[in-house]
């Protein structure tokens with residue numbers, strides 16, 4: 535994909551359904567009793583991998599545009615897979631599905647693409663093993679491919695070293711198949727879609743916050759059946775993030791992004807934008823299927839640097855590539871720290887962000903747990919090495935819009951992972 539600088543992005547757009555919520559609709563719908571109807575489902579490659587895995591586990595899933603109908607078979611209705619479960623590029627599919635498979639009376643194998651099979655799985659293997667699960671790394675490197683055989687699960691109280699919704703959700707899903715209560719404490723609250731949605735499906739689940747620290751605990755009592763739901767998936771704030779940044783950075787722009795999920799465990803980007811001096815207004819705030827939603831109005835703004843650290847990091851972890859682009863265009867220095875998790879995403883995002891910003895002429899330094907960006911220098915067009923990371927492709931496509939000269943995004947097709955229509959949405963704003 536070849537891009538160059540532009541002016542005046544104007545219009546009203548919607549972004550596709552939330553990726554985290556879409557995955558969970560398929561998973562929870564499959565192990566619930568009866569039909570789950572989903573509207574505005576994200577048809578990105580990651581969520582398609584989740585659909586395919588559950589079909590391989592014997593679940594009928596009908597698709598009609600962005601609507602999906604799942605014929606749930608209850609907690610004990612999955613069938614032994616006839617094939618290895620292909621999780622593609624998706625960490626969420628892998629870790630949440632592993633939690634469900636740990637409770638099944640049959641063997642299963644999970645494997646993904648080269649990026650997925652290099653991501654750490656010890657973080658789920660350890661707690662699942664403590665619960666009595668039989669899960670192993672086939673290559674004995676603590677990564678997928680994973681092999682899971684039946685185990686008798688019991689509840690545990692797990693203190694997670696990382697604030698990770700995938701780890702938390704994996705343990706809670708295994709907890710549905712345990713004989714006693716399971717709880718997970720995390721150092722600060724990660725996205726809570728599992729908690730909100732599992733409760734809607736009928737699970738006996740409670741969340742609490744420590745008064746004297748940022749720690750958050752969620753407990754689940756097994757034994758209750760889940761029941762199919764109707765779910766309207768909110769627009770994905772992680773996808774909206776690119777158009778928020780485009781609206782702020784491209785001169786003479788005004789963009790209204792309708793129907794975006796602004797769950798506080800996901801919306802750290804909005805706080806950072808405010809800290810950087812962005813002109814953003816939330817309109818039409820309401821709740822839909824248990825999730826807070828708003829329309830986001832963005833106008834071109836002069837941004838300044840900020841510091842992003844601590845508890846806000848899990849609420850914007852996937853937005854750091856685009857925040858880094860905003861920081862490169864802002865006046866002054868932006869410091870991002872406490873974000874070592876970036877190293878274990880689809881790529882080492884500390885490295886991919888830093889290398890590509892350097893290529894565009896930005897003064898940037900990678901640190902052990904983040905990035906320091908000295909903004910304000912004009913960006914120049916460059917060849918962007920995405921290393922097949924969808925968020926790097928999208929973030930640097932926005933950088934290209936304010937860079938002098940042409941930018942080439944290598945392997946731009948990887949946007950399919952979370953936002954297949956990404957480049958089409960642009961056309962609507964020209």
Ligand SMILES: O=C(O)C1=C[C@@H](OP(=O)(O)O)[C@@H](O)[C@H](O)C1
Pocket residue numbers: 553554555625626697698699700701703724725851852875
């Ligand atoms: O639970 C989820 O849906 C996700 C959790 C986050 O990962 P971690 O749990 O590894 O932080 C996030 O980066 C990912 O895109 C989606």
Ligand SMILES: C=C(OP(=O)(O)O)C(=O)O
Pocket residue numbers: 580623624625626627852879880925952
């Ligand atoms: C990290 C991401 O997803 P996952 O972990 O599900 O692969 C992402 O979408 O940025």
